[in-house]
Amino acid sequence: MKNKKNDTTESLILEAAKSIFQTKGMDGARMQEIADKAGINKAMLHYYYRNKQLLFEAVFKNAFSLLAPQLNTILNDDSSIEEKIRNFSSNYITFITEHPYLPNFVIQELNKNPAFILKMKENKAFPNIEKFKKQVDFEVQNGSIKQIDATQLFINILSLNVFPFIAKPLIMGLIEVDDVAFKAIIEERKTAVANFIINSIKL
Amino acid sequence: MKNKKNDTTESLILEAAKSIFQTKGMDGARMQEIADKAGINKAMLHYYYRNKQLLFEAVFKNAFSLLAPQLNTILNDDSSIEEKIRNFSSNYITFITEHPYLPNFVIQELNKNPAFILKMKENKAFPNIEKFKKQVDFEVQNGSIKQIDATQLFINILSLNVFPFIAKPLIMGLIEVDDVAFKAIIEERKTAVANFIINSIKL
DNA sequence: TTACGGTTTAACCATATGGTTGACAAATGT
DNA sequence: ACATTTGTCAACCATATGGTTAAACCGTAA
Numbered sequence: 199m200k201n202k203k204n205d206t207t208e209s210l211i212l213e214a215a216k217s218i219f220q221t222k223g224m225d226g227a228r229m230q231e232i233a234d235k236a237g238i239n240k241a242m243l244h245y246y247y248r249n250k251q252l253l254f255e256a257v258f259k260n261a262f263s264l265l266a267p268q269l270n271t272i273l274n275d276d277s278s279i280e281e282k283i284r285n286f287s288s289n290y291i292t293f294i295t296e297h298p299y300l301p302n303f304v305i306q307e308l309n310k311n312p313a314f315i316l317k318m319k320e321n322k323a324f325p326n327i328e329k330f331k332k333q334v335d336f337e338v339q340n341g342s343i344k345q346i347d348a349t350q351l352f353i354n355i356l357s358l359n360v361f362p363f364i365a366k367p368l369i370m371g372l373i374e375v376d377d378v379a380f381k382a383i384i385e386e387r388k389t390a391v392a393n394f395i396i397n398s399i400k401l
Numbered sequence: 402m403k404n405k406k407n408d409t410t411e412s413l414i415l416e417a418a419k420s421i422f423q424t425k426g427m428d429g430a431r432m433q434e435i436a437d438k439a440g441i442n443k444a445m446l447h448y449y450y451r452n453k454q455l456l457f458e459a460v461f462k463n464a465f466s467l468l469a470p471q472l473n474t475i476l477n478d479d480s481s482i483e484e485k486i487r488n489f490s491s492n493y494i495t496f497i498t499e500h501p502y503l504p505n506f507v508i509q510e511l512n513k514n515p516a517f518i519l520k521m522k523e524n525k526a527f528p529n530i531e532k533f534k535k536q537v538d539f540e541v542q543n544g545s546i547k548q549i550d551a552t553q554l555f556i557n558i559l560s561l562n563v564f565p566f567i568a569k570p571l572i573m574g575l576i577e578v579d580d581v582a583f584k585a586i587i588e589e590r591k592t593a594v595a596n597f598i599i600n601s602i603k604l
Numbered sequence: 605t606t607a608c609g610g611t612t613t614a615a616c617c618a619t620a621t622g623g624t625t626g627a628c629a630a631a632t633g634t
Numbered sequence: 635a636c637a638t639t640t641g642t643c644a645a646c647c648a649t650a651t652g653g654t655t656a657a658a659c660c661g662t663a664a
Contacts (some may be wrong), residue, residue, distance in 0.1 A: 200523035225428035239643050308570040315574035349576050350593050367511040371518035373552050391555050399603035
C-alpha cells in the first residue's frame with residue numbers, strides 16, 4: 199500500500215527522513231534509523247544527499263514550503279480582515295491536524311539555528327506581511343475594526359492557531375484531558391479562535 | 402563575580418547543565434561540554450548525577466518548578482478574571498524575558514517525551530485548573546463576561562503569552578524586525594495581550 | 605600520626621555514529 | 635556486443651560519546 203508519491207529511492211529516503219527528523223529533530227535523528235525506515239542501505243543516504251546536514255535541510259525546506267502557503271492565505275488574499283481570520287483559523291487547524299509534527303519541527307529547528315530563516319527568505323514564496331499591515335491600518339482608519347497594531351494582531355492570530363499544537367502535551371497535562379477530548383477541543387477551535395479574535399477587534 | 406547560589410561542585414554542575422540543556426536540548430547536549438562549562442572533570446557529573454538522563458531530569462524538574470508558580474497566579478488567585486488576565490500577562494512576560502529559554506525547553510522536551518508530564522504531576526504544586534474553570538463559569542452566568550468556554554479561554558491566554566517566545570526566530574523572520582524591535586513588541590504585549598483578551602470577553 | 609570518608613582526576617573502555625570505500629549489478633548509450 | 639554511467643550494498647574507518655576505574659587528594663576525627 200505504498201501510496202506516497204513515487205517510490206524512487208530518492209523519495210523513499212526523503213519520506214523516511216521527514217518522518218524521523220520531524221519527530222526526533224536534527225540531533226535526535228540517526229542516519230541508520232532513516233535508512234532502515236526507507237528500507238535501504240545507509241550508504242544510499244550519502245549517495246543521494248551527501249551528508250546528514252544536507253538531508254536535514256532538504257527535509258526542512260520541504261516542511262517550510264508547506265507552511266508558507268498557509269500563511270499567504272492570510273497575508274495576500276483579497277478578502278476582508280474578518281474573512282481572512284475565519285478562513286485562516288479554519289484552514290490552518292485542518293491542515294495541521296493532518297501534519298501534526300510540522301509546526302513544532304520548524305519552530306524548534308529555527309530556535310536551534312535562527313540564521314536558518316535567512317535561507318528560507320531566499321525562497322520566492324516566503325510570506326510577506328506588508329499587504330496585511332496596510333489592510334489592517336486601512337480598516338482601522340476606515341472604522342470597520344477597532345484600533346490595533348497590525349503586527350500585534352498578526353502575532354495574536356498566529357499564537358492562537360499554532361500554540362495548541364506545539365504545546366499539546368503540556369496543555370493536555372494542565373487541563374487534564376485525554377487524546378480524544380483534546381481533539382474535540384481543537385476541532386472546536388476551528389471556529390472558536392476566529393470568533394475570539396473578531397470579538398476583540400470588532401466595534 | 403560568581404553570584405549564582407552556592408558554588409559547591411553540585412550546584413556548579415546544575416547551573417552548567419541548565420545552561421547547556423536549555424539551549425541545546427537533551428539530544429544536543431554533550432556531557433563534556435557541561436563539564437567544561439562547570440569547570441570540572443567529566444567524571445564528576447557521574448559522581449553527582451549518575452548519568453545523563455538523571456542530570457537532565459534534575460534540570461527539567463527545576464525548570465518546570467519555576468513555571469508552575471507563574472501559572473498558579475492565574476489559576477488559584479482570588480482576584481477577578483479581568484485582574485487575573487492583566488496580572489498574568491504582565492508578570493509572565495516579565496518573567497520569561499528574564500528566563501528566555503525556559504518555555505521552549507519545557508515544551509520541547511515534553512513533546513519528545515509526553516509521559517514526562519505525569520512525573521511533574523506528582524509534584525504538590527502542579528497547577529490545577531478547576532478553580533479557574535468555576536470562576537469563569539460563574540462570571541459568565543453572572544453576566545460580568547461574555548459566554549466562553551473556560552478551557553478555551555485558558556488555552557488562549559497561554560497561547561498569546563507564551564507563543565511569541567517560543568516562535569521568536571520565526572516571528573522575527575516573518576515580520577522583519579531585528580532584536581531591538583522585537584523586544585519592544587514584547588514589551589508592548591505586557592499590556593496589549595491583556596487588552597486584547599479582555600476586549601474579546603467583556604460585554 | 606594515622607586512618608578514613610568524601611571528593612577529584614587522568615586514563616581508559618565499549619559502543620554508537622557519521623561517513624567512506626571498493627566491489628558489483630543494473631541501466632543506458634553507442 | 636561493449637563501454638560507460640548510475641545505483642546499491644557489505645564491510646570498514648575515525649571519531650565522538652556516555653560511562654567506568656583506580657589511584658590520588660584532602661580535611662578531620664581518633
